[in-house]
Amino acid sequence: MIRLERRPSPSALWTAITPLIAVLLTMLVGGTMFAVLGKPPVQAIAAIFWDPIFGDFAFYYRGQLLVKAGPLILIAIGLSIGFRAGIWNIGAEGQYIMGAICGAAAGLAMYPSESVLIFPLMILCGALGGLAWAMVPAILKVRFGTNEILVSLMLVYVAETILASVSSGLLRNPEGMGFPGSRNFQQWDAAHNTELIAGTGMHWGVAASFIAVIFAYVMLSRHIQGFNIRLAGAAPRAAALAGVSWSRVILLCLGFSGALAGLAGLFEVTGPAGQISIDFNSGYGFTAIIVAFLGRLNPFGIVLAGLLMALTYVGGEIAQLNLQLPGAAIQLFQGMLLFFLLATDVFTNYRFRVGGAA
């Protein structure tokens, strides 16, 4: 008889190696899945994990890694702080869209000015847009105790409707021959989120994500607010007795994650995506949830997890191109990664004991 015995505190060793085991399991099961689909499994796995870094066209794909990892890390950092406190913002996709819309709208109002203040203004409005969208579930939770999971998720669908509406209405390019979609920010220097170092994919959003990582690390490990957040998540009653304001934790966590998701949206729309269009959002808000867990809710872990997830995006594109692997297979692949991580996590919190009752 195999029993589970709770560890007094989570094992540091297992915390570190479970993501690796999860990746290996995903490769195994994913490879089997590719074989069932009639694709060569080893080649497919290699296309996803090897080719983007060491393959023939790696000089191009390596840059793409940072482009994809930037928004994922930025959003996941915000989410991870909430998850630590037991506040489940799963509507980051909506905050990401609203940040992009608000930031882009603020910029487009100034068109065609070339002032240096335009891009900073757009960044500010992007963050505020995401913040405002996240404040809805936050204030409702504080005021009425409404479930933030459901509210933040419903707001994703609302944001998508707004996106569809503004990209063919309010923000449509007046010189775009009636096609939906805003002006292209890549052709407007004052509002373009340029590549800072050519060929690396390093743009302002990636820089912002690294700043966010350091900020989150300092806050969580060195600042009283970070301690309060961790305490509220680990022992809510102890936190309440110690005078931690639950309302403040909610507002802080949701506000922070909303602002970061909004920033990610703004950097995406002014950089890699280029314009507000009905499908500029690529589901980063949802994938970032996987990134946050895979990175063990730890800021530096999230950087590694974000890069890994970016690898599956870029590698997935390569596999789609070279092996005609369906795009959905990659989505499933990413979902499996989270599943295996949660499954192997049992080793972190429990010990397996063989034998009778204790």
Added chain:
Amino acid sequence: MDLSSINPVLLIASIMLSATPILLAAIGEMVVEKSGVLNLGVEGMMITGAVVGFAIAVNTGSPGLGFVAAAMASAVLSLSFGILTQVLLANQVATGLGLTLVGLGLSALIGTPYVGLKSPSVPKVEIPLLSDIPVLGPMLFSHDLMVYFSLFLVAAVWAVLKFTRIGLILRAVGESHDAAHALGYKVVRVRMAAIFFGGACAGLGGAYLGLARVLQWTEGMTAGAGWIALAIVVFASWRPWRVLIGAYLFGGVSVLQLNLQAADVAVPVALLSMSPYLITILVLIIISARGAHGAPASLGRIFHASG
């Protein structure tokens, strides 16, 4: 603006049609939550049911087989959630989200060859005599079998929870798993069975969406229906008949807004299409503000026998 173009008989009939998938998923999830498990993967199970039901119905030409296959597929998928949360003691919120992501990816993968195909139609069952009543007949008594089945399921769940021993055990497990365990009930087994049932219901709901409402497969076609089902369980304060009311209310809103769009009402289309989601939020606020929740006491908590 031409409101007279809205036919009340057709309106009620289509409300029943549009409420059925959410009703099926919500009543299943209610049973899961009654056993103390919060499965946030309803959306993923629904969309898996939708694609499997559609694929089987197209291949065999039989919608009935499609529904059976959809229920089985989603139930099996839900077992992965069961194993993770009940055996490997994973966090239910995270695992449920994972289930949704897996379901969305899996369904897109299975569904690729079926995009653009049309499903065989689900036959309508005209209830003898009753369906001949003017107005009421076409409104209430000439639907397909699944509409009646969903209503039967609500009644069945209500009766089982209220009057049977199985229902009592299920509720005991959901209210206090430690007490139920001390009495010798198999907490994990009861919960696994509830999760399995919830998965099957979500699968049926998803299949209904593909086979009876939309009549084709498109990626991500559930569009939040699974999440709305979760909201309806909260709205219903975990009571079967209120789940029915919630689902029909929601069906009413979504049909009405489509009718209003068609009737050229002077309200922006975007506002109308987001109204189902906004109203769900509004309802959640009202329910939360009122305070009386009625959630099972062990909802979402991890059960570990040796403490």
